[in-house]
Structures are given as structure tokens and as C-alpha cells.
Amino acid sequence: MKSNLIFFIGLFAALGISWAGIVLGSNAQLGSLAPFYDETDGATYPQWMSGSAAQGQLVYRDLGCYACHTQQVRRPGFGSDQQRGWGDRQSVARDYIYQPAPQLGWSRVGPDLANLADRKPSAPDSEDLLRMLYSGSAGMPPYRFLFVERRLGAGAQPSQAALKLTGSLEPKAGLEIVPTPRAEALVAYLLSLTTSYTYPEAVPFKPAKSEGAAAAPSSTAAPVRATPAPAAPAAAGTTPPAAPATGVSPAPASAKAAAAPTPSPTVTATPGSTGGAK
């Protein structure tokens, strides 16, 4: 190699190609991805995170939760993501468009959290999550510094926010453990994580062969959301009739969503409404 000019043009071109290909290419494809307007609901999805959930996302990032938890349910054929109840469908790019700092993660020392608030068979509520953060588990450290220990005045009632702990963790008489605002924001964020709304592109393509699998993406043009009862009839209209009988994984995600509408009333499936959870 004798010419400096050719050498540097080569370097320039090499980096330019990978940058234009990977970064600009994906930007051109996804950069203008818009939320999905659902005519049945009269709402667009995904919904904006509540303020406390957006703050919680920063707490999640700042503590480094991404080092052990992913937030992406992979496509069918990749591991046991859907069998574990992490989500009825794969995560798609549209799920993340309103997230200021998407936390896809790269390691699964702990479970995936993409759909934590709507996990089957039972989703945790804020009390479960706070207790989990306080006590830790065999695989997860306790995050005691997200809580404060307060002294109760004589005859005072414990705060409503105080953790209900039992066994060895129970605070001594006259003391109570309450979450700090950071812990509450983190929990609000975790409870805002849901992928229960099924976008058209999230339905895996299945070649039409049997009647149960006939739901090609085009036929479910109006996607379905796992809502409590009121919206379900409207949803059922677009669902293939044979589908509800098969509640298990190979059925299209939309059918599953409609088949199991209300197992856990503690957490509603609407992303915007969970911000107030303590």
C-alpha cells in the first residue's frame, strides 16, 4: 500500500458502508414508525408512558437492571420465551417507539420483563414487586437502599405505603419500611411494561393450511387487545371462529388474548392507567 490517499479513502468508504447500511438503513425503515390507531378502541398504541414510569425507566437504567433482565420476547422458534408466559407475542419495533431509553438488555440471569405487567398466569402487583426489591431472592440481590426505615410515633398507625413483611424481614416494633420515590417510580415503570396489544406485524406469519392457523396477518387487519370484558365482543368479531378453542401457544396471539381476558384484575392492561400504582 503506497498511497495515503487511497488508504484513507478506503477506510472512509469501509466505515461509511457499514454506517449507511446498518444505521441509516434501519433508520430509513423504522425512523418514521408511527403509533397504530385502533378504530375499535378509538385509541392509538403504544401509549405514552406515565411520568413516573418514564422516571422509573431511568432508575432501571441507573441501577443497571439491564445487566440481568431483557425486555424483548423473541420470535417463535427462539427458546421458551412464550411458553414461560413472558408474552403472548413477540416484541416488535413499534412497542418501543415512545420509550426514551429502550432497555432491550443482553443477558437473562433473570426473567424477561417485556410484558411483566400482563404476565400469564399471574402478573405481580406493586406490593409483590416492592417486596421482591426489598428482600431479593436466590438469584437477585436485595435493593434495601431503595427503602427507608422509619420510626413510628407512639400509638401511630403505620403508613399505607409501608411494606407488609413477615418472618425474618419483619421490622422491629415501632419501625416501618417504606419505599423511596425511586422505588415507587421503578415499580410504576415495571407495571407499565406490557405488550398485550397485538399489532398486525406482531402476528407471526403462518402459511394457511389448517383452519385454526388460517389467520394470516392480512385477515387480522384490526388487531385485538387483551382488554377486560367491554372491548372483547368487538374484538371477537375479527378473530377466526375456530381459534378460541385452542388456548395454547400455536394459536394466533390475537385469539389467545381474547380467550383469557381477566385472570388478574389487579393490573389493567391499559398502559397509561398503571402509572398511579404505588
Place this chain on the structure above:
Amino acid sequence: MTTRGEYSPVDGASRWPLLLLLVKGIGWLVVAGILALVASIQLHTPGFMAGCPLLTYGRTVVLAETAFVYGWLGNAGLALALWALGRLAGEPLRAQNWAIGGAIFWNLAVFGALVGVALGDATGFELLGLPRYVQLMMFFSYSAVAVPGLLAWNGRLRRVSFASQWYAAAALFLFPWILSIAHVMLFAAPVHGVLQPIVAGWYAQSAWTLWLAPLALSVAYYVVPKVTGRVLPSYEFAALGFWCLIFIGGLTGGRHLLGGPVPAWIPSVAVVSCALLLFHTFIVILNLRGAFTGEGIAVKFIAFGLAAYAVGAVGDALTSLHGIATYTQFTHFDEAQRQLALYGAASTFLFGGIYYALPRITGKAWFSPGLVRAHLVLSICGILLLVGSLTVASVTQSQGILDSKVSFQEIAHNSRPWLMSATFAQTVLLLGNIALLANFYATACEILKISAPAAFNPPPAVETRAS
């Protein structure tokens, strides 16, 4: 081991910036080793240091990675790249003040990054945990350090250049560029949604293939022919290998996004690119195969690094395939691969380079040959044990995750023994690196003509030999 370094006026004149970068690099290596040890304990005993908000597992991991990549690999890689460029240019480095000033600010930035991450300002991106406020400082300080290198490249006496120079010049030139792109697209004017992980993945793979790997390869391409005393075999293919890495490296960016919420073509391009990179690896092995039979500590390190580089490249190509990624994705195997690349390959190349270069830069032989051998043995054993334990742990983990009935508590319990063995490996590596630091310090003190402080008591055997 070298008894007396061949001292050349070129080396002596460019001594100070190189020593400054090297001493900082080795210092960060020990810091990174301590942090990695803490992180590794936290992985099997989550309660360890859990009460300390500065050192949650998520933060320690990023701290260790930042100190290792930007502190150790960055400093030592820059030093050796400048050294190789200066030697091949045949004249002392020019603009050394730029390198010294840049080195000071680069290390301030690394320190600032560690403090920032400990306080919770990590960005959450792989290999780019650097808080955004130090990134510009890193950009400018790196560019300043690169100035003497690029001047040496440009002012070389012979018009023909060598493989070592290509790799070094490419690394000096490309890193500021990829860092600035990542900074603009992730922080200054951030893209939305999953585009962030895509840009971050592109950055992480480019940082490895266009920055760290070229830095390390430039050292290997310099030292191996020097030590073996022969023209590199099949050298006419070296340019092909170089351009193969540079053109294809950045396209492997989607390797970790397989099955994720990104367009499927991104991981598909990465699969093809990882396979094509095997061609580059093959040429590197072909060129440097003399290392496997060469004599001397430096070449032994490089030979081990070459083996790790080859195994790592095959591993990358295989685990980017859907069928295999189903088992390995998101497990400890990713970490094993990262350690194999960053520690097994890049770091051992640099170790080899340091053992070859320091006697020539300082004009003094290594203070203690025993410590040199200890470092070699501890490094090789440590890396093999670390990668091996993490791989076995990942097999256990992967079996557990794939079976939807196994809880994560059980998985943690089953992989615990292997993670403890990884902790032991980290301890071994840390001991080896402390040996390197002590030896480096003692050798550098000889040239500084200052006596080592009384607190530093070398072992008696070494003392008698040195007197």
C-alpha cells in the same frame, strides 16, 4: 527473556508518552480486575455488597468493562500503536506533547466515566457505558494522542507501508469517528425506539472490529516478524485480510439482536458478515503462524492470543446462527465470548507487545524474569479457566431457560459452582496482572533513576538477582 534491550535512538526519544500511556493502562488493568472480581462474586452471591448503591451488579459490570476497554486496552493499545508506527517510520515521534496532553485527558475521562457510572449515569449500552459527558472529552483526547501516530504514518521514510502500520493507522483514525457517530445518534440527537439498540450494537461491534482488534493486530504484526526474524509467510495476502476486516467488521453490528424486535435483515447481515470475517481470521493465522513455534515470552503471549482470536471468530460465526443462538443467546456464553475476544485475544497481544517493547523503550531489561513467567502462566490459566467455566455455566443456564418449568432460582443454583470457578479464574487473572504492574513499576523506576519507595519490597530471590 531479553537480557538487554536493543536500544535505538528512535525509541529513546519517544519514551515519555509511551511510558505514560503504558503505566496508566496497566494501572487500569488492575482496577478492572478488582471490579471484575466483585462483579463475578455478585453473580453467584447476589447479596455481596448489595447494600452499597455504588456497586450494584449492573454498575460493577459496566465499571469493570469501562476500566478494561477504555482504561487498559485504550491506553496500552495506543502506546503500542504509536510505538510501532514510530519505529516503522524510522524516526522519533513528532508532536509528542499532543500525545502526553491527550493521554492525561483520556485518563481523566476514564476516571470521570467510572465515577459517573458508579453514581448511576451509565448509558445502558454494551461497550458504551460511558456517561455522555465524558464522551466528547474522550473524542478529543483520543484524537490528540493519535496525532503523533498519524504524523509518523504520513512522514514514514519508506513509501511502502507494512501490515502493522495499516492496522495501527486504521485504529487511530476510525475510533474517533465511530465514537462521534454513536455520540450524535444516541445522545446529542437521539434516535427513537429500537434504533437505539441498533446503533449501540453497531458501535459495540465496530469498537471491537475497527478499533480494539486492529490495535492488537498491529502489535502482533510488528512483533512476530521481529522475533522470528523472517518475512511473514503468505504476506501478499495480508492486505486482503486487512481490508476484509475493515470493510466487513462494522456490518456485524446486529449480531446480538437475533430474534429481537428489529428488522430481520439486520441480524441476517451480521450472520453473513461473521462468516466472511473467518476469511480475515484465516489470513491472520496464515501470516502469523510463525508465532506458534517462536521463542520468547512475547511470542508465547501472541501465540496464545492468536489461538484465542481464531477460536473467538469461529465462535462468533457459529453463535450468530439461529440454531445455535437459540441455546447461547442471553446466557453466560456471551460473556465467555467477550472475555475470549477482549482478554484472550486483544489483551494477550498487548501483553506480548509490552514484554517486547518495554526493554527497548527503557533500555533496561525486565526487573524480574520470574514475574514475567508468572504473568504468562497465570494469564493463560486464568483465561482458559474463565472462558471454560462461563461456557459450562452457560450450558447449565441454557438448559434451564429452555425448559419453561425450571425457575430462575433453580437455574441460579445449578450454575453456581461454575460461576464460583469463574470467580477463582478472575482472582488468578488479577494476581497475574498485579505481577505485571509490580514488574513494570520496578523496571520503569530503574530508568526514572528514582529508588522504589521502601514500601515496595521485592521477594528475596529477586532482590539477590537484581543486586
